[in-house]
Amino acid sequence: MTTIDSLGEFGLIHKLSQLVPAPRHPDTVRGIGDDAAVIDTAGDEYLLVSTDMLLEGIHFDLMYMPLQHLGFKAVAVNVSDMAAMNGLPAQLTVSIGLSSRFTVEAVEEIYQGIAAACEAYNVDLVGGDTTASRTGLTISITVLGRVPKDRITYRSTAQPNDVICVTGDLGAAYLGLQLLEREKQVYLADPSMQPNLEEKAYLVQRQLRPDARTDIVHELRDLDIKPTAMIDISDGLASEILHLCTQSKTGAVIFDDTIPIDDQTYLTADEFKISPVTAALNGGEDYELLFTIQPQAFEKLKNHARITAIGYMTADPSQVVLATRAGQQTPIKAQGWKHF
Amino acid sequence: MTTIDSLGEFGLIHKLSQLVPAPRHPDTVRGIGDDAAVIDTAGDEYLLVSTDMLLEGIHFDLMYMPLQHLGFKAVAVNVSDMAAMNGLPAQLTVSIGLSSRFTVEAVEEIYQGIAAACEAYNVDLVGGDTTASRTGLTISITVLGRVPKDRITYRSTAQPNDVICVTGDLGAAYLGLQLLEREKQVYLADPSMQPNLEEKAYLVQRQLRPDARTDIVHELRDLDIKPTAMIDISDGLASEILHLCTQSKTGAVIFDDTIPIDDQTYLTADEFKISPVTAALNGGEDYELLFTIQPQAFEKLKNHARITAIGYMTADPSQVVLATRAGQQTPIKAQGWKHF
Structure with a gap:
């Protein structure tokens, strides 16, 4: 058994x-x-x-x-x-x-x-x-x-040197969940306490009412960019980049200081003594898109307000790493959700 | 509320x-x-x-x-x-x-x-x-x-005088459930009691491992018969004939002595002091097909071993009735499942 x-x-x-x-x-x-x-x-x-x-x-x-x-x-x-x-x-x-x-x-x-x-x-x-x-x-x-048929994008078709892009910002939904859980405990201890989450509205909304990025599908079409691979971020950036790499048989380098994180996420991560990068990597439920594009296509996206380049694909499938600008690299591990 | x-x-x-x-x-x-x-x-x-x-x-x-x-x-x-x-x-x-x-x-x-x-x-x-x-x-x-596209069959397109047909036999799955529930109570009262359901294998199988009638779809195609309306029997014959009549704006007469019922169902209904016709009408989970065909198409089906004609559609939507050969008619009412 x-x-x-x-x-x-x-x-x-x-x-x-x-x-x-x-x-x-x-x-x-x-x-x-x-x-x-x-x-x-x-x-x-x-x-x-x-x-x-x-x-x-x-x-x-x-x-x-x-x-x-x-x-x-x-x-x-x-x-x-x-x-x-x-x-x-x-x-x-x-x-x-x-x-x-x-x-x-x-x-x-x-x-x-x-x-x-x-x-x-x-x-x-x-x-x-x-x-x-x-x-x-x-x-x-x-x-x-x-x-x-000519637009379909799988997880398995990224190539070394492709630029890794992400939409929106990451980690907010996870910190929204932490806030809601904290307020719940406060309320359970004293039901006269009313939660005040107004300053954290963005995080709470990201957790309770996430948006699917169909807008990006339209925009990529308009820009005539077809991603080489794509996945949505439901379990955290770490888990999703590993899926792309495993299925595309590539490695990846992601620069920790390029991961898009909202100011509210930074401030609240600090409150909870969580690293904001960890929230982005392992938090989950952001429902942003993670995709790769050919290096020459990047020119069209580099000034896009809601799309950020965070790294690039490499040839060695055993190397999926988070890199600091100082050159330090640590392997990315999938945590995902453990409900069982 | x-x-x-x-x-x-x-x-x-x-x-x-x-x-x-x-x-x-x-x-x-x-x-x-x-x-x-x-x-x-x-x-x-x-x-x-x-x-x-x-x-x-x-x-x-x-x-x-x-x-x-x-x-x-x-x-x-x-x-x-x-x-x-x-x-x-x-x-x-x-x-x-x-x-x-x-x-x-x-x-x-x-x-x-x-x-x-x-x-x-x-x-x-x-x-x-x-x-x-x-x-x-x-x-x-x-x-x-x-x-x-030219074979699709809705619930809403039966006409008065169409022949009402049913596949297989009805009520067995419901009696199978009654048997299993009874054996469960016996077992709970005395776990040394082993259930003996060998003689009731058909009823038990109908409850535990029902079959979908895709064979009938093939056969109707081979016979070049397109039903005028069709529904599957998941909630009992009564509920399903009412769906067909409501959506087709017809009435229906079903003859109680034509409803196909297996011998095991008869015997076991007797054991449980349930009318076998009631089991067929309100039992549910038979997953047989209930369909209507034009009267002239009936010739092709009348000797079919697994399809039985049980009545006909009428013009008055307020009259959906069960009829005895003696001429007595009683309105059919939906019981269906009440899980809530």
């Missing part, structure tokens, strides 16, 4: 993937192993499929997660997988499991958040399943997207 | 469907309201999408549900939705939430069942999500299927 804990989430997924029979349908272009599966439905576009399940007590805490935000976030994290393939979402299905402690009004709030996200990302809600649950709330979403 | 219980599952789904924005993508042919959503991806076929979530303690009890069967069943119930649109499955995604009481070996058993079903129904497992859960086991599956 093997505990799941002893294998870890990635170990378990690896073991299960070995039980999956090889695809037999000729239209299955790519199965497990990227941000989305890729299906050829004829025509100029591929169909993308991705699914995510959010469980109460694991992925969210209803003590501080408003139900509308939860509905929005459940959609956004799936849409983010479409963006990571350089595609856009089109349809989604939503399954919800609810225990009897939820009222009809509560379920309506979740759906209002889902509807708001469908509006924001231009997705049609086309199906789902609503069922009772013994305990807690479960939301499972599957999103279908489209990407022009 | 409104409890979900007071609205019921169908009431809740109706209320939530009003919050769903109208589809905006021109390729969304049909959203919520049938066994699957229908998407036009260009070419001669439609893409079908359906999703189902199974929760421990609601949809299955691991005291008598072997994990391999659970994996198989989770796929079969989704494949059944493809058959209900007159289509066949092609790809699926699987999300699993697991508490720490599950071992790696247990998860592997679930996946072996999923892989067996992928083999049986010729489906590619192309993606998924594996996550920790606070309590219990959750399986959420989304299946993608295909159907030639």
Whole structure:
């Protein structure tokens, strides 16, 4: 008997993937192993499929997660997988499991958040399943997207010397979570204490209502830049750069002083005595895009306000390192989430 | 505050469907309201999408549900939705939430069942999500299927005088569940008692390892019969005929003595002092197909061993009735499942 804990989430997924029979349908272009599966439905576009399940007590805490935000976030994290393939979402299905402690009004709030996200990302809600649950709330979403065949971007196609870019800033969602957890403990100890998170609004919003970077998909198209590889940052920069390197069979150098980090993240990391770079590397839930481009394409992006170059790919797959300007290098290790 | 219980599952789904924005993508042919959503991806076929979530303690009890069967069943119930649109499955995604009481070996058993079903129904497992859960086991599956555009069959297109047909036999899965529940109570009272269900193998199998009727989709195609309307029987014949009638704006007469019921179901219904017709009408989980055909098409099916004519559609939507040969008619009411 093997505990799941002893294998870890990635170990378990690896073991299960070995039980999956090889695809037999000729239209299955790519199965497990990227941000989305890729299906050829004829025509100029591929169909993308991705699914995510959010469980109460694991992925969210209803003590501080408003139900509308939860509905929005459940959609956004799936849409983010479409963006990571350089595609856009089109349809989604939503399954919800609810225990009897939820009222009809509560379920309506979740759906209002889902509807708001469908509006924001231009997705049609086309199906789902609503069922009772013994305990807690479960939301499972599957999103279908489209990407022009000549624009699809996998994790496995980066080359040495490609520039590594990241959108937005990192680590904020993780510090938002730390703040919310701290306020929860304060509240539990003394329910008359009202949290004051106004000065930390950005961090809290990044945790509770993350945005998927479909805007970047449009912009890269307009700039006529096709990334050589891409992934979304759901588990932290460390874990994602390792995925890109493993699948592309490359190494990487990331410069610690180039990682984009918001001022609120810096200040709050200091409060919590956490290194802001560690929050960016291992925090997770930023839902930004991490991608690589050919060196000659970088000219077009170098003044982009929301895209930052943070390093470059190398030829040696055994060297995925964080470098200081002084030249010191430390190996990057995946931490990811440990829920089990 | 409104409890979900007071609205019921169908009431809740109706209320939530009003919050769903109208589809905006021109390729969304049909959203919520049938066994699957229908998407036009260009070419001669439609893409079908359906999703189902199974929760421990609601949809299955691991005291008598072997994990391999659970994996198989989770796929079969989704494949059944493809058959209900007159289509066949092609790809699926699987999300699993697991508490720490599950071992790696247990998860592997679930996946072996999923892989067996992928083999049986010729489906590619192309993606998924594996996550920790606070309590219990959750399986959420989304299946993608295909159907030639000129073969797609909705719930809403039956006409008065169409013949109502059903595949296989009904009520067995429900009695299988009653048997397993009874044996569970016996075992809990005295763990030295070993259940002997050999003579009831058919009923138990119908509950634990139902089969999706993709064979019927092939046969109807070979016979050049296109049903005028179709649905799969997941919640019992009563609930499904009411769906067909409501959406097609028809009434229906079903003859009680024509409903196909297996001998084991008869005998066991007697044991449990349940009417076998009630088990067929309200039992659920048979995963047979209920469909209507034009009267002139019936000639081709009338000697089919696994398809039974059980009545006909009528013009008056207010009359959905069960009739005895003596001429007595009683209204059919949906009971469905009440999990909340």
